[in-house]
Amino acid sequence: MTLSRAGTAWRSPALFMPPPLRGWLTDPHSLTARIRARCRHFSVQPLRTGRAALAADEASLVGCGRARAVSREVLLRADGRPVVFAHSVVNPRDLHGVWHMFRGVGSRPLGALLFADARIARSPLAVRRLDWRHPLHRRVRAEGIAVSGPLWARRSLFMRHGRPLLVTEVFLPAISELAP
Numbered sequence: 001m002t003l004s005r006a007g008t009a010w011r012s013p014a015l016f017m018p019p020p021l022r023g024w025l026t027d028p029h030s031l032t033a034r035i036r037a038r039c040r041h042f043s044v045q046p047l048r049t050g051r052a053a054l055a056a057d058e059a060s061l062v063g064c065g066r067a068r069a070v071s072r073e074v075l076l077r078a079d080g081r082p083v084v085f086a087h088s089v090v091n092p093r094d095l096h097g098v099w100h101m102f103r104g105v106g107s108r109p110l111g112a113l114l115f116a117d118a119r120i121a122r123s124p125l126a127v128r129r130l131d132w133r134h135p136l137h138r139r140v141r142a143e144g145i146a147v148s149g150p151l152w153a154r155r156s157l158f159m160r161h162g163r164p165l166l167v168t169e170v171f172l173p174a175i176s177e178l179a180p
């Protein structure tokens with residue numbers, strides 16, 4: 001399954017992207033590692049983990065009802081500045097099975113776990129421009145992040161023993177202060 005077929009709003013990165021964000025939106029490796037290489041101090045600020053109402057295409061990608069999924073939301077900070085709002089979603093049936101590590105991540109970066117396990121495969125990245133109406137744009141604003149226009153995001157599925165973990169990363173304005 002490629003994410004670009006799940007819904008019409010997420011597209012393969014081949015389409016237009018703002019040049020300064022192109023590297024961030026298309027890098028298939030760990031975003032944590034990319035940020036760490038461009039700052040002195042990297043940190044993860046957990047915001048919320050628990051049951052969450054999902055968009056319909058998210059729920060279908062993780063194979064559960066819209067109100068039943070479990071999400072983890074964090075801010076990735078570079079030298080204290082929030083540069084990414086990450087929203088990860090898993091089917092609760094997998095929290096005690098294939099995705100048990102999702103429960104105790106805390107302030108560690110999820111990517112450190114995902115990219116350390118050779119049994120985890122990643123689907124191709126899909127990108128999207130989020131305007132003020134999108135739920136994730138609203139969540140970013142609700143966290144007090146100053147946003148004056150659309151935000152660009154990317155998402156992909158991490159698969160472990162056939163079970164999906166959907167990771168969506170919304171790039172915040174301060175990402176432009178890091179080297180591309």
Ligand SMILES: C=C(O[C@@H]1C=C(C(=O)O)C=C[C@H]1O)C(=O)O
Pocket residue numbers: 029030031032033044072073074076084086087088108109110111112114167169
């Ligand atoms: C998937 C990665 O993990 C990052 C860290 C996350 C977290 O701690 O919740 C979520 C998504 C990513 O921005 C990565 O580093 O690429």
